Amino acid sequence: MSLVIALKANAENMRRCTMSLKRVIFVICLTMMISAATAWPGQLSPKLEQQIATKGDVELVPVWIALPRAEVTTNLKNDVKNLASTYKERYRIAMNRLKQEHTSRQSNLLSNLQQLVSEGHAANVKPHWIANIVETEVAVGELADLAARSDVVMIYSVPDVSLIQPEKADKTPPIAAGVETNLSFINADVAWAAGFTGAGRVICSFDTGVDGNHPALFNNWKGHDGDSAAAWFDPRDKESFPHTLTGPSSSHGTHVMGILVGHDDVSGDTIGVAPDAKWISAAVIDVNGASIIDAFEWAANPDGDPNSIDDLPDVVNHSWGVDDIDCQSVFFDMIDNLEALGIVNIFAAGNEGGAAATIRNPANRALDSLDCFAVGNVKSTLPLTVSTNSSRGPSDCDNVSIKPNVVAPGYAIRSSIPNNSYTWLSGTSMSAPHVSGLVALLRQKNPNATVDEIKNAILTTAADHGHSLPDNDYGWGLIDCMAALTALSATNSDPNVRVYAFDHDPISPGDTVQGTVALQNIGAFVSNVSAAIWGSHPSLTEINGSAYFGNMNEGDTIRSTDTIRVVVSDTVTPGSILSIDFQIGGDGYFTTAKLYFLVEPKLERMIATHDINRITFSVTNFGTYGLGTNSFFPAGGMGFQFDGGVNDLWESGLIIGTAPSNISDGVRNAGGEPDGDFQVLPGGNIQLLAPGNDASQETFSIFDDSRAEAPLGIKVVQQSFAFDEAPYNDFIIMRYIISNENPYPLNGIRLGMYFDWDVSSFSQNAGGWDSYDSILWTAYNFESSIFNYRGVKVIDGQASSGFTANGNFVTYNAPYDGFTETEKYNALSDGFSTATTYATSLTDLLQLIAVGPMLLTPGAVDTIAFAVVAGFNLDSLVMAADNATLCYDSLVSDCCTGQRGDIDGDGEMSVADLTYLVAALWQGGSPPSCWEEANVDGTADQRVNIADVTYFVTALWHGGSEPVRCGEFVP
Secondary structure, eight states: OOOHHHHHHHOOOGTOOOHHHHHHHHHHHHHHHHHHHHSSSSSSHHHHHHHEEEEHTTTTEEEEOOOOGGGGGOOOOOOOOOOSSSSSHHHHHHHHHHHHHHHHHHHHHHHHHHHHTTTTEEEEEESSSSSSSSEEEEEEHHHHHHHTSTTTEEEEEEEEEEEEOOOSSSSSSOOOOOHHHHHHHHHHHHHHHHOSOOOEEEEEEEBOOOTTTTTTTTBBGGGGSOOGTTTEOOTTTTOOSSOOOOTTTTTTHHHHHHHHBBOTTTTTBBSSSTTTTTEEEEEEEOOTTTHHHHOOOOSSSSSOOOOOOOTOOSSEEEEEEEESSSTTTTHHHHHHHHHHHHHEEEEEOOOOOOOOOOOOOOOOOOOTTTTEEEEEOOEEEESSOBBBTTOOOSOOOSSOOOOOOOEESSSEEEETTTEEEEEEEHHHHHHHHHHHHHHHHHHHHTTTTHHHHHHHOOOOOOOBBOOOOSSTTTTTOOOOHHHHHHHHHHOOOSSEEEEEEEEEOOOOTTTTEEEEEEEOOSSSOOOEEEEEEOOOOTEEEEOOOOOEEEEEEETEEEEEEEEEEEEEETTSSTOOOOEEEEEEEETTTTEEEEEEEEESSSOOOEEEEEESSSSSEEEEEESSOOOOTSSOOSSSSOOOOTTOOOOOOEEEEEEEEEEOOOOOOSSSSSSBBBOOEEEEEOSSSSSSSSSSSSSSEEEEEEESSSSSSOOEEEEEEEEEEESTTTTSEEEEEEEEEEEEEESSOOEEEEEEEEEEESSSSTTTTEEETTTTEEEEEEEEEETEEEEEEEEEEEEESOEEEEEEEEEETTSSTTTTSSOHHHHHHHHHHOOOOTTTTTTTBBOOEEEEEEEEEEOTTOOOOEEEEEEEEESSSSHHHHHHHHHHHHHHIIIIIIIIOOTOTTTTTTSSOOOHHHHHHHHHHHSSSOOOSOHHHHHHHHHHHHHOHHHHHHHHHHHHHHHOOOOOOTOOOBO
């Protein structure tokens, strides 16, 4: 396959020639071209000759002295592949050859240079092993003699390595809902769903420094493993922690690293192709005095131990080039030898495009279609369109070979920049890290895949999207992460068996779990595979914990016929996740895994999502809301989205309390975890009706606070209403009917809705309490222009607290202690002291709006309702809240204006109403115009079911009680 690819790259204009002949002719011709430039001694590079023309003989100039390539390194990449099957063994062989050969071949030249040093005619002699190059400073008058040596091929001036400058996006797209558009465009999200996230792999960049404290990058820096020197190369400042370097391009390296691995565990914001990969970086681009050869050698062996490979990057991402050396070979050996060590090199093609042959050295080389792998820039939309400034092929080394190799998204890419911020940049510097991230995904699938196998998988699966490819604009096409993963064989020298599935019925406390296990082998063949539970969890008792799977080939997924049987303790708290160690072994193979047991409540904790014309909002039957991607608790919801935008809601939930020691809620706790105090009650599994009885969409659920540490004894009937027609489609109504289930009164009850909005950018929000219109609001503050408002208003009850606080430290009171019960109660009872504190802020805010205190006698019921609203400016937000109030009053709270049971609206409760109700419930009849009227038994849960029919019959013919009046409920 690689031969075919090579021919396609270099013989696109001569398809009728035989492949093998064309390949031979091309290689010979290119070799002659290179030889003509570099073969004989006595040469100085043209740029060096130009530089020394006006200098005196004794003046020292920095140079790179290139010696002949050692014969044993000429085809090193293929040689080591044939000698060893594992990455570790190939690396060891290649490293030994490079160091031995180059050290021996440089000895005579080094003696000459040391003599010049002693005479004052040379300084700072530094031999290198990644290429047969000696770096030094030499007097101009000595250069001719050095160039005339038989062991010197060329003396170069030190190349002016410069950054490929990106551009600010000329149009900033909206932040994508869920996965960034550029990532889904290359199917990165599909790869993640298949389990390929870069876990266990390492990515390196040569760039302008990286802000190691950025929340999207901090956790993935490999230096946290304990060896910062193996994770951060800083020749200028020699600091131990990653940082940016001052200069006009200081944010470049941080932006690139975000596209490689970026994700923020707190916000859930994922901007990187390989979010679980570790990263290392060398700050050597646009840095005076930094040697890029040193960076290559550091990347080739970051920890200095040739016997370890855990420190090695799988790929180096390059966003630099040299624009005035045409096709000189000064970098080519470094790249080839780094790849012989198993490290892929990916290059940005450049932003000098439009015209042909505009790719800089070294990305311009094209011995074949996999060589100096260059990436062009396309927009993340179809039809596939190459960016105007993306550098084009063909390679100016022969003016025939196709470049770039592939294309990837590079237009208006959102990623990290220093100081915890994000921005959109465009250029091939943004395109290349998409491909480098894909390399990490591929190495996760097959850690022993060779460099060419990885590049081949990327190139052969690139999509043409209607273009006739390959060509010199798009190369072989747009990368596709999942297609490349599918194309790459997972074969390696070791088995790699993992738990693929553990299928069993839902688990509740006291159950005996019976299920079968499926294992998957993504490595080499292994025979006689078996597995067994090892050890035990205090809440699990093993009955049968072993299973046999037989022989497993690469790619096999085998389900055992043996049943695993485990008894779950009846004291386990519903919602707990229990794990047990599971040992897997075969002939010559052993590993461990885990089996997980999710102990579910008898009733289901569920999510329902309103999705109307302008608003998408997810609610649950356990008092937590949003739950979308890029949120505190991404559990399958859609968050809160307005007008097709992204999820703006980091966290939201219901909080009820009477004192700091008596709080029940559905938001985070002091440990920074979901509190989960609300328990679904019988009949409380959430239902979404569309259309609903009183609105375009409605939900209904029931829960209590029995999971709280100190339950209040409150039962909650939750309803939500959404309308799809203007002017009622920019709000969601949340209604809570609460009842006291205790035999004693509850006094001082406060009930509130908590919101942590992240509007546009979590760190650029303003907010507060608008006392005139009684709205708690948050909005985006961009350069003192405040817009894109989100808010909430009490529409049934009296607001008693409209609280806003700085959320940067997780909580507003005592930093880093989580969201404590005391802080929650303070927010419920604070009043309006922070009404204007953050009205013009640029920060992350959390808010709570509450009603109370309330007194509920035993069995008593009260109703509270909120409108969750959105608008571009404050006026539109106020209008949305006013419409929500009007809608609630006319359509929800006051629909029952007569007597319960008067379903047909004739003014009395009669057999005609009973017939209407039975037809609506079971015979497909029209629903009642007001379901509160049909709730004949008046229960607070507002359910209409057979109990209402029974109540109706008893009231009509058996002397039963009349229904309670509209607006009142019974416990």
